[in-house]
Amino acid sequence: MAGGGVVLVTGISRDLGRRAARYIAGQPGVEKVIGVDVVPPRGDIGDVSFVRADIRTPVIAKVLAKEDVDTVVHMSVIATPGRVGGRNTMKELNVIGTMQLLAACQKSxxxxxxxxxxxxxxYGASSRDPAMFTEDMQPRSVPRAGYAKDVYEVEGYVRGFARRRPDVGITLLRCANVIGAHVESPMTSYFRLPVIPTVFGFDPRLQFLHEDDLMRVLVHSVQSGAHGTFNVAGDGTLMLSQAIRRMGRVAMPMPGPAVGGLGTALKKARMADFSPEQIAYLTFGRGIDTTKMRDELGFEPDYTTAEAFAEFANSVAPAARPADRVIGGLASGLQAAGVRRG
Known part of the structure; x- marks a missing residue:
């Protein structure tokens, strides 16, 4: 690792950020790991030093200077507005937080x-997409709202930072959907539903990254010194219909607008957190090419897409019948409404 091995990890109040900080702290050559967030993490952080700091404010620059940080791992781009108090707060954390963090790094x-x-x-998801996206490709259309827009803007700010500080090595990891027993995300919430809504007439290809492989690729990125943008996913793809069968769930095919309506109802019930980009993904799917991950980053996931999903599926309890009936009733009503609108 370059420098003195002092690593700062953002977003450690969330489980993946906390686990990443602990995992990095346990590696040879790492002298110290500082975890920052606006609230303390709920689980054990081991040897990680927690600092209460809001990356949306200039105070993060003081943390970098005081701790003499040489490596920053940014884990604070989040996909679940319900967990942080709404879409406005989510956008502030994702976009304003990244801007302030990069401004602090620029001065450091x-x-x-x-x-x-x-x-x-x-990359988005649409009917016009290539079979596999490589890292030099752009989305077919610029996202206009939500998490996808945040991600697009965040990457734009990272590219701007790279131009202003060419002496700082940047490793940007475009990960497939992270999945595992400990992961709480829109995608894992979707597959935990007792009845799974799908878009009628579509069976998209999905790719996954096991939560343990996310930890490994973060450590590898910190230690390897490989710089650039890399797609990261387990080998292979899984069709949505295959994934639902492996979950032991029942699919509920619905017109696209009805899936959106059901998603709104489930979001209000705090059972799942649907978004326009997730509905697009569940319609058209997406493939990301990982050749560069192997050849240039030098990383090989332990789990294939199918293996990662199988382990997640084994960790999920069988569907509860009362919830099955409730969601089935909601879906049937919305399906009928969607058909009438068509």
Whole structure:
């Protein structure tokens, strides 16, 4: 690792950020890990030093200077507005937080490496997409709202930072949907539903990254010194219909608008957090090419897409019949309404 091995990890109040900080702290050559967030993490952080700091404010620059940080791992780009108090707060954390963090890194004489956990959501999902997105490709249309827009803007700010500080190595990881027993995300909430709504007439290809492989690729990025933008996913793809069968769930095919209506109802019930980009993904799917991950980043996931999903499926309890009936009733009503609108 370059520098003195002092690593700052953002977003450690969420489980993946907390686990990443702990995992990095346990690696050889890492002298110290500082975890920052606006609230303390709920689980054990081991040898990680927690600092209460809001990356949306200039105070983050003081933390970088005081701790002589040489590596920053940015884990604070989040996809679930319900968990942070709504869409406005989510956008502030994602976009304003990233802007302030990068401004602090720009002023810092000690920071030499920036690792950013991004997502394949950057590419969007549409009927015009290539079979596989490579890292030099752009989305077919610029996202106009929601999490996808945040991701697009965040990556734009990272590119701007790279131009202003060419001496700082940047590793940007566009990860497939992270999945695992401990992951709480729109995608894992979707597959935990007792009855799973799908878009009628579509069976998209899905890719997943096991939560343990996310930890491994973050550590690898910190230690390897490989810089650039990399797609990260387990080998292979899984059709949505296959995934539903492996969950032991029942699919509920519905017209696209009805899926959106059901998503709104489930979001209000706090059972799942649907978004326009997730509905697009569940319609058209997405493939990201991981050749560069192997050849240039030098990383190989332990789990294939199918293996990662199988382990997640085994961790989920069988569907409860009362909830099955409730969601089935909601879906049937919305399906009928969607058909009438068509």
């Amino acid at each position: 004489a000690s920071v030499k490496h920036l690792v950013v956990k991004s997502t394949g959501t950057f």
